[in-house]
Amino acid sequence: MEIFETALGWLVAAAFLAGLVDAVVGGGGLIQIPALFAAQPGVAPATLFGTNKFASVFGTANAAWRYARRVEMPWRTILPAAIAAFALSYAGAAAVAWLPKDAVRPLILILLIFSAVYTLLKKDFGQLHRPAHSGRRELAYAVLLGGVIGFYDGFFGPGTGSFLIFLFIRFFGFDFLHASAGSKVVNVATNLAALAYFLPAGHIIAALAVGMAVANVAGSITGTWLALKHGSGFIRIVFLVVVGVLIVKFAWDTFAG
Template sequence: MLDYAMLGVAAFAAGLVDAVVGGGGLIQIPVLFSVFGNTAPATLLGTSKLAGIFGTAAAAVNYARRVSIAWTTAAPAAIAAFLFAFCGAFTVTHVPADFMRTLLPLVLIAVAVYTFRRKDLGSVHAPLHTGRREQLFAVFIGAGIGFYDGFFGPGTGSFLVFLFVRCFGFDFLGASAVAKVVNVACNLSALLWFGYSGHLLWQLGLMMAVCQVAGSLIGTKLALKHGSGFVRRVFLVVVTILIVKTSWDAWHRW
């Protein structure tokens, strides 16, 4: 029971952080691996995706009620992410992802430094693209991040938020709302793969999903109440933790 309580708390915290800026997997996945050390990694990742899709979907619905989601960006990005996340999941079964583990901390450091130095980044919602140009950019970003999510995964939500702020001119709140829609597509695609291959602990995943939704509702309320400045600060904290975590993992693999 203590193990399940730990997983429930981890799922709640993951849902809260993920609803604001992404990165909930940083909390949830290590606890899963700690409690079920003898279970196949693919099964634990599939179970985490099962819980995560409920939390992310709840956040997306809450944002849609209060924030004007840019569907002309979100829809094509989500479709591309769905298709390419499946491709990424298939590829990782044939190609090792070791080079991504080494490269990821450097990419995250660049993202953190850029965001920190640009104090006004994401403070104002001023879309940069319209029409076919907007949709084309959305497809490229959705395809790239979708493939990354299926192939490797850590920091997917945070990367989405950063790219929608930097490349589309969204504020952090609007970018987080669009990121949730794309994240749902990524999770659904991965779930189809994990479910097909039998890598799911359904009862555990659904229990954690309830906790994820509870955390997601609180996280969304905090983001909506405190606005883009709050989301930006949480983003920098999560990216910093990601840098430390991925650097530690890469160091130990050397």
């Protein structure tokens, strides 16, 4: 019991920090998943991933709701993207069987480096909210973006929120604040799709999942408040930090492995 309580305390703290970071720019999985594997080394990976998704979906949904109350949400873009992401995340999960993750790891590393360099060099990137599409073109781009991100999240996952923010800014003309808000809705969809597999299969540690979910929501409240208070400039800085951490992680996994 004492060991369980110690693990729960450690994971609750990790879930709070993950919820905070995820509410701003995504990337909470960088904190929460390693914490789960470190605290529960004897548990099957699928169960740890299911526990992570259960905790995350509540924090992400809370962040989406809080953004929607304060930011004019671009629903015509993000809802089709969310629906496509939900559908394609199943295809991404199925692709694991025939396409090894290690085969795409170098490509993800290159894309992360490109995102970081592009954001650094283009100083006005994501500073102004100027939606670039409308009508059928907006719908087509939204479905395409959501489908690609949904497939990636089902197949691999790390950095999904950060990729979403970059793509919303680059291809739809959003600023960092609106891109972060929109990414939460799409992330909720992909998390629900994952849970549709994990929960019926029993891949969850209920006691840990509930405690981490509460902490994740608390973190998301803090993160959303910071993002709304400080705006796009603050989100841009956190985005670059998180993408930098992702680059280091993927480089280590690619070359050290």
